[in-house]
Amino acid sequence: MMSHPSTPPRDRIHAHTPMRCPICHGELQHVLVRDLGGVTATTIWQLHAGECPQHGWFQAEFVSRPPREIFAVTKPFGAARRVVVDGREYFSFSTAWNDLPPQEKRQRVDPLEESLWQTSELEERATVAG
Numbered sequence: 001m002m003s004h005p006s007t008p009p010r011d012r013i014h015a016h017t018p019m020r021c022p023i024c025h026g027e028l029q030h031v032l033v034r035d036l037g038g039v040t041a042t043t044i045w046q047l048h049a050g051e052c053p054q055h056g057w058f059q060a061e062f063v064s065r066p067p068r069e070i071f072a073v074t075k076p077f078g079a080a081r082r083v084v085v086d087g088r089e090y091f092s093f094s095t096a097w098n099d100l101p102p103q104e105k106r107q108r109v110d111p112l113e114e115s116l117w118q119t120s121e122l123e124e125r126a127t128v129a130g
């Protein structure tokens with residue numbers, strides 16, 4: 001992850017995020033949004049973190065476009081952690097944005113568009129991975 005030494009991070013608590021728990025798809029609590037600023041005024045560069053009461057902390061970083069993956073973490077902005085669901089290990093969960101065909105990724109999109117942050121059902125992922 002890139003750091004941004006010139007400006008201290010700005011954290012917003014009780015913020016809104018399109019991110020949901022990638023395991024149960026429930027809403028996340030204790031949402032934190034860290035604004036990392038941008039190269040230009042039109043660049044949105046943020047880190048979102050939130051906690052599922054059952055499955056722990058998750059976070060995603062994105063720059064101007066929706067994130068490709070949601071990661072399981074030990075705490076907000078902490079280390080990656082492993083989650084086990086039905087005997088399978090997961091460190092990250094790919095989003096609908098990541099799964100779009102390349103030509104659709106060239107279009108301009110709202111980085112906070114909720115449908116693009118959706119993660120697929122885990123059973124479906126297991127079939128694809130197998």
Ligand SMILES: [Zn+2]
Pocket residue numbers: 021022023024025026052053054055056
């Ligand atoms: Zn959950």
